[in-house]
Amino acid sequence: MIQKLISNIQKTNAPIVVGLDPMLGYIPEHIQKKAYAEFGETLEGAAEAVWQYNKEIVDCTYDLIPAVKPQIAMYEQFGIEGLKAYKKTVDYCKEKGLVVIGDVKRGDIGSTSAAYAVGHLGKVQVGSRTYAAFDEDFATVNPYLGTDGIKPFLDVCRQEKKGIFILVKTSNPSSGEFQDQLIDGKPLYELVGEHVAKWGEECMGDTYSYVGAVVGATYPEMGKVLRKIMPKSFILVPGYGAQGGKGKDLVHFFNEDGLGAIVNSSRGIIAAYKQEKYAKFGAEHFGEASRAAVEDMAADIAQALESR
Secondary structure: OHHHHHHHHHHHOOOEEEOOOOOHHHOOHHHHHHHHHHHOOOHHHHHHHHHHHHHHHHHHHOOOOOEEOOEOHHHHOOHHHHHHHHHHHHHHHHHOOOEEEEEEEEOOOHHHHHHHHHHHOOOEEEOOEEEOOOOOOEEEEOOOOOHHHHHHHHHHHHHHOOEEEEEEEOOOHHHHHHHOOEEOOEEHHHHHHHHHHHHHHOOEOOOOEOEEEEEOOOOHHHHHHHHHHOOOOOEEEOOEOOOOEOHHHOHHHOOOOOOOEEEEEOHHHHOHHHOHHHHHHOHHHHHHHHHHHHHHHHHHHHHHHHOO
């Protein structure tokens, strides 16, 4: 699947992943009204609004982008109906040829970790048959429990030719409380990066590993160091746009081949119509506003990479 991600990036010339992280506050009133008219002001109605919102954004952007990243918590808040909307979103994006990164941030050990890996990336055995449950292409994983929590995902990745993105240096302001602490003279995030590189050696594609890393755009200098530590790992870079990251902050996340990183924007794209810059589209044409935001983001990143 890492080869498909690379192929999609090269085809679109846009190393962008759209974060499908829907909140009801982002969803235009006309979509909510229609969903509630059909299903009532219920969890099912909310999930229908989420699904229709996602579908419009995907329809307006899928030809410009290589991948999407639905954040499962935004769906779980609506219970089982929300998870149905999550699955519909995953399946629809794959039908459109997009790589799907399930932002699930799982992190456990033993049979629990194996069950998470099977549920999101693998196949579960039911009698004489097997089923792919959520069936994302990649999943995000928390490494805090060590190799015991990562190995079950590596096993499934090798079997299914899928991938993971391991949290290394996250974009949130308080990430340094733990991730920057020195251990034997090195910050913890560097040690995690070294493990990512080692784990990645066990799951190599043609040029890049199935094991990637999450490193926030808000820490570009740390990204420069981690790029060297993990030369064969793709870096998923959150923090662009709404969290303050700009194209110029991203150049060190990429390798000389122009690959090696994919940059996430969530509300900066999916709720673009709420920004002054894209207000002209209005709520009725929110998908077109999202498309314009993708085009602007792609241009910003391309300009930064050309001038490095």
